[in-house]
Amino acid sequence: MSFMDTLKAQRHNVRDYGMYIAFVAIVVFFTVATKGLFLTSRNIGNLVNATSYIAVLAVGMTLVIVIRHIDLSVGYLAGTLGAVAAISLKYWGVPVVPTILMVLALGIVAGLVTGFLVAQMRIPAFVATLAGWLFYQGLLQWVTRGTGTIVIDNEIFNALGNGFIPDIDIGILPDVHKITLLLGLLAIVAFVVSEVTNRRKTMSYHFEVLPMNMFILKLAFVSAVIAGVSWIFAGYQGLSWAAVILIFVVLIYSYITTKTVVGRHIYAVGGNPESAQLNGISVKKITFLVFGSMGLLTAVSGILYSSWLRSATTIAGRGMELDAIAAAFVGGAAVAGGVGKVTGSILGALVMASLTNGMNLMGADISVQYMVRAFVLAGAVIFDVATRKATD
Amino acid sequence: MRSIKKTFAAVQALKGVDLVLHRGEVLGLVGDNAAGKSTLMKVLSGAYIPDEGEILIEGENAHLTDPLHARRLGIEMVYQDLALANNLDITANVFLGREAVSAKLGPFSIMDSRRMEQEAQRLLERLKIDIPSVRQLVERLSGGQRQAVAIARATAFDSKVIIMDEPTAALSVAAISKVLDLVRELKAQGASIIIISHRLEDIYSVSDRLMVMRQGRKVRDARITESIDDFRERVVAYMIGARDDFASIEAG
Numbered sequence: 001m002s003f004m005d006t007l008k009a010q011r012h013n014v015r016d017y018g019m020y021i022a023f024v025a026i027v028v029f030f031t032v033a034t035k036g037l038f039l040t041s042r043n044i045g046n047l048v049n050a051t052s053y054i055a056v057l058a059v060g061m062t063l064v065i066v067i068r069h070i071d072l073s074v075g076y077l078a079g080t081l082g083a084v085a086a087i088s089l090k091y092w093g094v095p096v097v098p099t100i101l102m103v104l105a106l107g108i109v110a111g112l113v114t115g116f117l118v119a120q121m122r123i124p125a126f127v128a129t130l131a132g133w134l135f136y137q138g139l140l141q142w143v144t145r146g147t148g149t150i151v152i153d154n155e156i157f158n159a160l161g162n163g164f165i166p167d168i169d170i171g172i173l174p175d176v177h178k179i180t181l182l183l184g185l186l187a188i189v190a191f192v193v194s195e196v197t198n199r200r201k202t203m204s205y206h207f208e209v210l211p212m213n214m215f216i217l218k219l220a221f222v223s224a225v226i227a228g229v230s231w232i233f234a235g236y237q238g239l240s241w242a243a244v245i246l247i248f249v250v251l252i253y254s255y256i257t258t259k260t261v262v263g264r265h266i267y268a269v270g271g272n273p274e275s276a277q278l279n280g281i282s283v284k285k286i287t288f289l290v291f292g293s294m295g296l297l298t299a300v301s302g303i304l305y306s307s308w309l310r311s312a313t314t315i316a317g318r319g320m321e322l323d324a325i326a327a328a329f330v331g332g333a334a335v336a337g338g339v340g341k342v343t344g345s346i347l348g349a350l351v352m353a354s355l356t357n358g359m360n361l362m363g364a365d366i367s368v369q370y371m372v373r374a375f376v377l378a379g380a381v382i383f384d385v386a387t388r389k390a391t392d
Numbered sequence: 393m394r395s396i397k398k399t400f401a402a403v404q405a406l407k408g409v410d411l412v413l414h415r416g417e418v419l420g421l422v423g424d425n426a427a428g429k430s431t432l433m434k435v436l437s438g439a440y441i442p443d444e445g446e447i448l449i450e451g452e453n454a455h456l457t458d459p460l461h462a463r464r465l466g467i468e469m470v471y472q473d474l475a476l477a478n479n480l481d482i483t484a485n486v487f488l489g490r491e492a493v494s495a496k497l498g499p500f501s502i503m504d505s506r507r508m509e510q511e512a513q514r515l516l517e518r519l520k521i522d523i524p525s526v527r528q529l530v531e532r533l534s535g536g537q538r539q540a541v542a543i544a545r546a547t548a549f550d551s552k553v554i555i556m557d558e559p560t561a562a563l564s565v566a567a568i569s570k571v572l573d574l575v576r577e578l579k580a581q582g583a584s585i586i587i588i589s590h591r592l593e594d595i596y597s598v599s600d601r602l603m604v605m606r607q608g609r610k611v612r613d614a615r616i617t618e619s620i621d622d623f624r625e626r627v628v629a630y631m632i633g634a635r636d637d638f639a640s641i642e643a644g
Contacts, residue, residue, distance in 0.1 A: 145506030202506065205510050208525070259501055259503060259505075260500040261493060261500075261502075261503055262502060264480075264484060264488075264503060266478060267477070267480060268480060268489075270482055271477035272476065274475065274487070275475035275476060275477050276489075280474045280491050281488070281491075334631075338477065339479055
């Protein structure tokens with residue numbers, strides 16, 4: 001097979017690659033339009049911090065959408081959990097670590113309650129979580145009614161949303177963040193090693209693999225992207241804690257969804273619930289699990305958000321659920337269920353955040369921003385539907 | 393299966409049906425709508441628990457509690473709507489609910505993807521199913537190929553009895569002959585098969601024996617020896633109630 005044939009054979013993957021290409025196009029456009037301001041280390045660092053709490057929600061939301069449900073309650077739940085963290089730190093005097101563990105546990109409980117309503121009581125998720133949306137909005141106002149906005153003065157907690165990983169002084173490269181570069185390098189090595197061993201194992205089973213030239217191209221491309229991103233981060237204050245948390249969430253969730261039995265079962269339930277049930281997969285159990293995980297990630301999101309703001313406000317989390325849903329759909333999740341990747345939802349969140357950030361830098365009016373994002377959301381779904389049809 | 397009875401509310405769906413299936417035999421099961429054939433098969437595949445009667449597998453009494461239990465005992469059902477997950481690939485569908493596990497990581501079982509792919513590939517080869525890659529998503533397959541995958545799944549785990557509910561409905565002529573070839577191939581490899589179909593010529597071409605049901609009873613159970621024309625005429629006579637081999641026995 002010639003190189004061009006191989007490229008052509010990859011055509012049916014256009015759906016997967018389309019998003020990456022669109023993202024690169026957006027980045028290039030804003031970089032040019034803002035005369036380089038968009039791609040500065042400082043801006044990208046801020047952009048990632050301001051996206052992380054949506055991106056984390058989008059990961060959980062994607063799985064909810066995969067099993068054909070929706071969760072409208074997560075915005076105010078995140079706000080409420082953030083307020084609980086603030087109250088715990090400020091008024092109860094609970095240290096950071098127990099506070100975080102408690103909030104994560106509360107998130108899981110809240111998620112399981114939603115799961116109970118959907119899986120056990122058989123209330124449509126839209127209705128159940130609309131009730132949750134009302135409830136947590138009320139709960140948030142109730143817990144903050146005496147205090148109003150709660151300012152968080154715990155520096156460790158605030159570092160999660162604002163801080164950066166430490167660096168070492170080795171005498172060279174004084175203006176760049178050495179640890180960030182080192183981590184980038186380690187990531188490249190880990191990626192290449194895992195791809196090469198994976199390829200070898202697959203070949204030993206006599207299964208098809210990418211041709212050598214394509215494989216090398218892929219390795220080179222991904223390595224270059226990791227190197228580039230590391231370099232950008234290293235140019236300001238290095239990798240932020242929020243970015244580290246986001247990377248952890250993505251790695252763990254990608255692994256679970258693609259490599260484990262329960263991940264496979266989540267997609268099976270989304271693709272055909274009757275079939276899953278007939279094959280011994282408990283749809284109920286998977287529903288509980290997915291909403292539980294949504295609750296956990298909502299807690300992470302609430303922590304990141306309140307930490308980023310250094311405070312818990314009475315309207316924290318408003319509209320976050322819709323941003324997360326938009327990110328999931330831009331990232332390739334399908335309303336019909338069964339389709340949607342963790343990496344896609346992160347990319348979707350980055351696309352939407354880049355639009356806002358880029359247009360802000362360009363001084364675009366807020367009204368225009370909303371409309372542009374509307375077109376991107378609709379366009380992404382149209383593209384998705386069209387490519388799906390074409391490959392049928 | 394011995395004198396199986398099943399009643400739904402006021403409707404007696406099965407009025408004491410006997411069914412014997414020998415090893416390596418293909419049994420055709422026909423009957424008009426609501427004759428009780430699907431109910432009987434759901435009893436055999438564990439989806440329904442009968443009110444009366446017993447199921448013997450190799451002489452041993454089996455109290456089937458659910459489809460999974462039946463499957464563990466080697467009874468597999470190929471459902472008419474196939475019960476495939478279209479968003480997953482062939483391998484994932486073949487191993488759905490029975491994934492091969494390479495390691496455990498806390499609460500998570502890590503799948504052995506390569507082993508599953510390899511076994512799925514071997515399975516397709518063994519059954520002479522012509523699909524280039526087990527990594528194909530099921531949504532990209534034709535109707536006949538989907539049927540083949542559903543049947544392959546039913547045979548993947550040393551099944552003793554394979555029940556096929558209308559395997560040739562809604563298929564093109566070319567696809568039908570491939571599915572029937574697959575049934576013959578399975579029989580040649582020693583599987584026992586029950587095939588439900590409205591297409592009498594399909595039943596005729598692959599079955600050793602025919603059973604006709606009418607209004608919750610068995611009205612005919614005999615080896616197929618006649619010509620296709622006689623066969624068709626006779627089956628219709630049993631289906632509409634003009635003939636009944638068991639009427640006198642039960643009355644007496």
